[in-house]
Amino acid sequence: MGGRMNGKSLLSKTMTQFIICTVIILLLATPLFYLLTKYYYAEDMIDIIEATQQGHPLPQLDLEEDIMHGVMIQFALISGVLGIAIVFTMHFIARRLWKPFDETLKRVEKFRLESGVVLQFPDSDIKEFNRLNQAVSLLMENSMKSYRTQKEFTENASHELQTPLAVFQSKLDLLLQQPDMTEQQALVIQDLYKVSGRLSRLNKNLLLLAKIDNKQYPQSDTLDIVAVLNELLPFWESLTGEITISASFREPIFVTNGTRILFESMVNNLVVNAVRHNQPNGIIQLEVGDQRLIVSNTSDEAALDAKLIFNRFYRPSEKVKGNGLGLAIVKAICDYHGWTITYQYTNELHVFTIDFAPSRSITRSRP
Template structure:
């Protein structure tokens, strides 16, 4: 959820709650004040009638539609009663709510009943009109405030959105100073300056790390190549004992492993630094067929058979070198963990590539994709293949999964 929507929604909820509380309170308060004013007016009329009764008879009080009735009473008790009651009006042929004051009083020693009634329809109409007017004004005010708040917030947050957009496109290997939209907001200005300083430090650290990695790799390649060359020359000398030959072979194996390790670590560093920006459309089916041809010789050495289900295909956009490494590492891992005569299955299903091979026990999932964590005692493995595959999947936001089902190692790559 965007911040502007998050804030605006809370303003809206708060305003609606206040509106739901305020309008009924206003309505009943106004109704109470109107009834109070009406009751006071009728009480004034009652007082005036009592004064007039001292000098005149009840028949002299004539009112329209019997709104005032004064007549002798059989009740000698003095009391006043105020209530609301619907009254039928013959001339209008309708029933209208009235406010009624019923008073029993004694004037000149004689009891009288005074009944004063006043229609509440005018007050109700006035009350409803005021309520509707208030509701319209509140809605207009609320709508206007929300529009102003949204537009103002959108304008105020524009520098922040610009910073986020440029950070999404930021590449540490691109030597370009980011320029953000100028703003008078102190917080956004400080944020922009802090990010500029962070970018400069990251670029400097990246440059140092890149130079160190390249120099280290280059400097290591030369002595490793010299060592391998000297070992080969040493193997050609004579006489040579069996013990010496075994030692020389161990040195050669270690040199080859060191050379592979150097190349792999350099490749991992390049992947982590996103140094493979070139991408193109790739058909996974074509990649698999090419890799099967490359791994034909090691597969024949272990008499391994391939079972392929490549009727479907997946098209992705990525760096072809990295995709070859990603799928190739899993295929070589399947060959390494398979016994002689095993069957390796390769299947493409929707957006998923599944590679499985028979196995006796489950691999340790906690250490499966960790660096230098080998699941086998095979000396040819350097423990970086699956970790590299994991890094490639993270780079392109793919998912790599491992399951052990029916004595089968099952690796899945989900291409989003």
Template sequence: MKLLNRATAYFAVLLLVVLSAWAALFYYNMLDEIYDSIDDGLENQKILVMQKALQDSTVLAQREFEAGYYQVKELPFNLAANRKDQYRDTLMYMLNEKDYEPVRLLVTVFQQGGRYYELRVITSMVEEDDLIEDLLYSLLWLYLGLLVSLLTLNNLVLKSIWQPFYQILHRLQRFRLEKGEALPPVKTNIEEFRLLHETVDKLLQSNIDTYNSQKAFIENASHELQTPLAISLNKLELLVEKEGLTEEQMLQLGAVMQHLGRLSRLNKSLLLLSKIENRQFQEMGPVNLQEIVRQALADLGDQIEYKELQVSVQEEPCLVQVNPDLATVLVYNLLKNAVVHNVQGGFLNLHLTAQALVLENSGKDQALDTQKLFSRFYKEASASGSTGLGLAIAKAICDLYGFSIRYRYQQAHLLEVTF
């Protein structure tokens, strides 16, 4: 939900609560005023009836309300003593409505000619259900009117005020660290948005500088390491070819060359992984994975033959939008992982469709740790020659292009990449 819509929703709920509380308070205050007004009218009618009774004795003979708005009946002194005026609500049958309607009743006692009389005076009053209904509709229309006004204010005024914020957000969404471009300036007179833009711009510029520094360091360090490693390997190869070396010396030189070779591969893999994560492979295009799979199988043919693996390949044309070099690395790393960690005389099944690449291979009779499988330097204890970066590189390539890679164990090890 957008910020403006969330704020509008909060205002709408708050407005409904405030209006409801206001309506309840207004309703009870209005009823109180209505009752005060009606009771004042009844008091005035009482006085008029008592004055009329002094002039016309027939008033004292009115026993029912049908003939007017009052009734009078005589009371003995013991019942009339200490009686006070009573106001109460009651119902009376109205001929015009043909139903019982609410009325306000005043019961009082007065004395005339040495006798005591009970006087009952009635007057119609507002029906509470009608009052509540009218108030509810009035409140509903008021709420809708205020809500429409709030939405109009939100879309016309607040949206215009927040426009610089959305410009900054939109430019942040398009920002790419590897391009090294700072945010273009945003024109605004609002101090908070101007401060936000300056702060974000400083932060991004700091990240760009750090990225460029890290990129240069990795490239320089890799280059500086690769050169002495290559020289050391060449000199050791020349030393091995010389005569007069004992068998023990040959074994030690072979071990040194093996470690240097692994160090050289590790250096190249770390550099490649760093470039992938830094998005330095900008070139993209339609790549036919079918051809890359065939080439990778041919390149690994000697290892497959050495391990006597039974290879089954089911392939379909598959075009994906990736960097060609990274597509080769992805397929080669997955296939090499399935071959290197296989068992002697095992199997390797490859299934390539337009949507996915699935590799199924034999190996250890237990599932691998899915939490660590794609982590850097994770490898089985038996794979001493592995750098432990093959699947980490494959995972980085998949993350770069939004592919999904997952592992599962079903009496065999399965790796599936969904494009």
């Protein structure tokens, strides 16, 4: 944790710099004060001395007028000096004094909790800025500790839950195979089986998010987005039933860098979300072009809250099935690869757009 606690306060530094600046400008203005004294305050006295020395009669004196003019000019001169000193202090000196604060702001703006790196701030000779840097560093360290604890808990809990859930499901399978089971018992076991399946999916999603947060997936894969989508289309068509999937790929080959297993998880979640929120005989559209993947679907539901839909465990209605992690996983995968995802409700369509441009995608034509 950098930063020295010794040094002057910001007010003291500012006042010192202002006084020094004022003194320097006053010294530079000394010739003006000399000319003011010579031609106004001492002008009549000089005329009397010269007339006496030369034996001439005393000239007419306008001492009162000269003093008034001199006072006004002196007031204007001093006001100008102070004005210049204030402007110079506020524009140049204050900018230099506040430079450490601006540097702290720039570094804080670049801070990301997921990076796992606590920022180091430059030393300053101003007490308040050193106190600020130490307070921000301490806040970051505590946030990092809490974040790491939360991630470790999520990952460990997900790992520990895998075995009991698998045992629970296997026991339910054995119960379902019992020959003397009544219909009511079978219904209860089927309900438990569904709950177990939901818990298993929730556990897998939490584990996936924990691995993404911990950056446990490589990003060195080369993905042909169009080829992967073409491979997955038959599987999606078998799931959608009466819902129609239409695909429009404007580029035969669309290559980007990323992790294939995460990309497949992302598009699977988007398609499953489109199926879940669709309407009977609805449509799901997949479009690839201009370094973007667009997934849109018809729906009887109104527009969703674009600020909340990517939050974990967010569900717009209790009637909606799912654990509220699908779109959160999509957002986490996009952030992991440097892609951006946006949501819009246009022409009664829910539209999700993934922009691959930040990852410097490469579009080629098939030879």
